[in-house]
Amino acid sequence: MKGKRYAMLAMALVMLFAGALAGCGGKENTVKIGEVTRSVFYAPQYVALEKGFFEEEGLKVELQTTAGGDKTMTALLSGAIDVALVGAETSIYVYQQGAEDPVINFAQLTQTDGTFLVSREAAPGFDWNDLKGSVFLGQRKGGMPQMAGEFTLKKHGIDPHSDLELIQNIEFANIAAAFASGTGQYVQLFEPQASIFEREGKGHVIASFGTESGRLPYTVYMTKQSYIAQNKELVQKFANAIQKAQTWVQEHSPEETAKTIAPYFKDTDQEILASSVKRYLEQGSYAESPRLEEAAWNNLLDVMESAGELKQRVELGELADNSFAESAGK
CATH class of the missing domain: 3.40.190.10 (Periplasmic binding protein-like II)
Known part of the structure; x- marks a missing residue:
């Protein structure tokens, strides 16, 4: 009887050990x-x-x-x-x-870069100089969208901190909603939000920061x-x-x-x-x-x-x- 109990205990330990190994293997591949x-x-x-x-x-x-x-x-x-x-x-x-x-x-x-320049009003014949003196709803300081945006503006002779009013105090997740509610004349948006605003008549995609800032x-x-x-x-x-x-x-x-x-x-x-x-x-x-x-x-x-x-x-x-x-x- 005692031998049988030992055998059952040994089998249980083997199964437990095997299960642990299988669990570890799954975790290692997660x-x-x-x-x-x-x-x-x-x-x-x-x-x-x-x-x-x-x-x-x-x-x-x-x-x-x-x-x-x-x-x-x-x-x-x-x-x-x-x-x-x-x-x-x-x-x-x-x-x-x-x-x-x-x-x-x-x-x-x-x-x-994955953002697009979206204007509140239609802008046929858009020129980057049109941004001078405007209110621009930008992205978080130090983040790639904002840096690529500033890089593009500077390339076109625009100082983002003196040639326009740059708003940077809005959380990333709330930027689209802020623009929709009336903040800013221009905004930097990712897809699909840019296309959604176009469909809803809330904005117009007029340029691509991805194209402008390069690889x-x-x-x-x-x-x-x-x-x-x-x-x-x-x-x-x-x-x-x-x-x-x-x-x-x-x-x-x-x-x-x-x-x-x-x-x-x-x-x-x-x-x-x-x-x-x-x-x-x-x-x-x-x-x-x-x-x-x-x-x-x-x-x-x-x-x-x-x-x-x-x-x-x-x-x-x-x-x-x-x-x-x-x-x-x-």
């Missing part, structure tokens, strides 16, 4: 992503999720919206998320603070250097899934992409989704490869320097690891 906002601008990410590209690589992805660059980076540094989808400038800010465990960019998702590693997947060191195979699989999704978006129509990402934008009309995707495709906002390009990185440094947010220039190799993107491309 990646928690924090996206800085929910946006059509990130369409390839939602395609990767909906088309099962992460699953094909053996990964389970948990996506959460962390609402803002500061919150996203805090979540990454604290370990609340494994990977952040946020502007590459945040990795530079962390580096400038002397982080012992720097944040490394390993896969680019978008390669231009930038605008939104990038990044993680801590220590995480990469401990999870190289996982990071490679992640980059593979993103490459598959980027290729899929380039090879399919805006309507097909809109249909695929619709579950992430349940309150947005399909036609608006499709027109937003089309607009981003036409200006080359969706990166065709997760690889970060040196010229685009240097342009980012120029944009940050122009905004007074760069303490010193940082080489691409210091804060980016392109090995995963290059392997994914093969």
